[in-house]
Amino acid sequence: MPGSALERLSVLIVEDNQHMRSLLRSLLNSIGIREIHEAGHGSAALAVLHDKKCDLVLSDLAMKPIDGIDFTREIRQSPKSANPFLPVIMITGHTEKHRVEAARDAGVTEFLAKPITAQSLYARIAQIVENPRAFVRCTSYFGPDRRRKAQEDYAGPWRRHDDVKDVHVR
Amino acid sequence: MTDVRIIAPDAYPQPVSRSEAARISRALKSPDALAQGARVIRQAGPILRMGVEDYVRELEQAAGDPASVFDKAHEIRGFAETAGLRATGRIADGLCRYIEEASKRGVAADPAVMALHVSAIVRATNAKDEAGRMSDVVAGELAALAAHKLAETAP
Numbered sequence: 547m548p549g550s551a552l553e554r555l556s557v558l559i560v561e562d563n564q565h566m567r568s569l570l571r572s573l574l575n576s577i578g579i580r581e582i583h584e585a586g587h588g589s590a591a592l593a594v595l596h597d598k599k600c601d602l603v604l605s606d607l608a609m610k611p612i613d614g615i616d617f618t619r620e621i622r623q624s625p626k627s628a629n630p631f632l633p634v635i636m637i638t639g640h641t642e643k644h645r646v647e648a649a650r651d652a653g654v655t656e657f658l659a660k661p662i663t664a665q666s667l668y669a670r671i672a673q674i675v676e677n678p679r680a681f682v683r684c685t686s687y688f689g690p691d692r693r694r695k696a697q698e699d700y701a702g703p704w705r706r707h708d709d710v711k712d713v714h715v716r
Numbered sequence: 717m718t719d720v721r722i723i724a725p726d727a728y729p730q731p732v733s734r735s736e737a738a739r740i741s742r743a744l745k746s747p748d749a750l751a752q753g754a755r756v757i758r759q760a761g762p763i764l765r766m767g768v769e770d771y772v773r774e775l776e777q778a779a780g781d782p783a784s785v786f787d788k789a790h791e792i793r794g795f796a797e798t799a800g801l802r803a804t805g806r807i808a809d810g811l812c813r814y815i816e817e818a819s820k821r822g823v824a825a826d827p828a829v830m831a832l833h834v835s836a837i838v839r840a841t842n843a844k845d846e847a848g849r850m851s852d853v854v855a856g857e858l859a860a861l862a863a864h865k866l867a868e869t870a871p
Contacts, residue, residue, distance in 0.1 A: 663754075667753070675731065678725035683723065691722070
């Protein structure tokens with residue numbers, strides 16, 4: 547897609563598997579993204595973010611020594627973070643609910659389940675650029691709004707001061 | 717009630733403008749982009765397959781240590797299917813689920829069940845087409861065995 551704004555995007559791939567990193571790079575190249583940085587784990591990725599401006603992160607969940615959850619938490623909460631609003635797509639083979647919930651609560655923007663397909667990856671990127679999420683800041687959380695849609699039949703507790711207003715606005 | 721501040725998308729920097737975002741989104745959903753992406757994955761198949769084979773060798777060496785077996789099987793299930801090794805991915809996924817469930821129940825994963833999965837993963841990875849299709853049957857039988865073993869541990 548020459549001439550597209552995609553050419554101006556800078557993407558960081560954080561993945562401990564070299565083959566998967568290479569595949570993701572090729573998939574991003576094929577849609578015209580040229581500026582791609584790579585890191586093999588979360589701490590190396592934080593160093594990249596310190597030096598380079600990135601517009602989007604694709605991160606694996608299971609990595610050592612810093613996994614995708616702690617890495618995302620650093621982006622969102624560290625005073626040293628260059629961009630706490632940075633979109634993070636978490637690539638995961640973990641189907642266990644508690645791992646996905648932990649990643650969501652760390653501030654992940656979108657999830658991409660393995661095995662990945664071009665369609666699923668491109669759909670997440672499209673979602674991030676076309677429908678950016680509102681962010682929420684409260685004492686226990688900072689990150690993308692975890693309430694993706696209004697549930698008319700929601701029966702749980704209302705936790706926010708502006709919940710009533712939210713319901714009317716959404 | 718928690719004091720919550722909502723920060724609208726317009727209130728923080730976006731990587732592209734709204735009009736560019738709409739164009740990008742259309743481009744990413746276009747048949748051309750999807751076909752090109754699918755081609756990239758197909759072309760990467762042989763390289764990915766070599767990666768899976770590396771992990772399978774490491775999985776064989778890890779036999780007996782549930783944590784290591786899980787780590788390797790987890791990597792295999794992550795991209796075996798992308799490498800065109802669907803049965804390998806399915807069996808590795810079954811092995812991961814079995815070890816996770818055993819751990820959740822506080823029981824040790826049965827070494828024989830793990831060994832059977834590892835052996836089936838090796839065979840499925842090395843199988844030619846016909847044998848690969850048979851591996852789907854093996855994956856189903858192993859899943860039934862794992863479920864049976866877990867049922868034995870039920871209180």
